[in-house]
């Protein structure tokens with residue numbers, strides 16, 4: 001097969017996936033998609049994109065397995081713990097300014113470790129300020145495109161392996177003692193789980209004081225990354241904070257609106273109105 005035929009077969013396959021499941025494949029990096037699709041092709045013993053397309057028509061359950069493979073959902077509580085430490089003083093300032101009414105969006109939340117990390121960080125801030133009762137005023141919108149991830153976030157039951165980066169004292173304070181561990185009900189109450197496609201839908205309920213989108217934009221092509229950075233800037237309240245993944249860097253038009261505050265931790269802040 002020539003590389004032109006191979007490209008054509010690949011395009012036909014990604015269009016089929018978009019039609020069947022709404023995943024806008026064009027926005028993802030080709031290299032990334034091809035690698036993930038190849039994993040499923042090997043698992044099913046087929047060798048060409050055409051063959052795999054036919055298989056999807058015959059066995060629609062394969063779509064679920066493919067979508068699982070395409071939406072990489074590795075995550076952990078307090079992933080890159082130093083980043084969460086750097087965020088602490090900002091959360092304290094936010095908490096005080098908003099009297100607990102802090103609005104957070106965890107976009108691409110996978111199985112929920114990230115939004116529950118935010119919930120723990122908010123609860124800790126409230127505790128240190130002696131304002132525990134205000135926690136119920138906070139809200140964390142946890143969104144993802146992947147149904148299985150959303151079900152896991154709603155179920156909120158985590159194996160011990162999910163906690164290796166989280167300080168033990170916080171695990172003891174905010175999670176059940178028995179494994180699988182569950183976050184305390186007051187944390188579960190502030191996390192709202194929603195299905196949301198970053199590539200085609202507006203932010204669920206702006207304005208947000210904090211947008212956390214880590215290890216997600218890396219899978220998109222530059223055009224989509226630039227669009228998402230502007231979307232995050234729009235979604236933030238003036239003075240709001242954006243947290244990206246450790247290897248993700250903001251570029252494009254949003255750079256004029258989001259100031260880089262902590263280069264190593266990828267913490268940005270939207271300029272205050274009129275600043």
Ligand SMILES: C[S@@+](CC[C@H](N)C(=O)[O-])C[C@H]1O[C@@H](n2cnc3c(N)ncnc32)[C@H](O)[C@@H]1O
Pocket residue numbers: 071072073074075076079107108109110111114143144145146149196197198199213214215216245
């Ligand atoms: C590697 S995980 C990141 C999880 C978490 N943010 C973290 O850093 O630990 C990437 C997540 O992005 C989600 N994702 C991929 N494409 C998406 C899209 N178009 N809209 C929303 N979420 C998407 C995947 O389903 C997956 O759960």
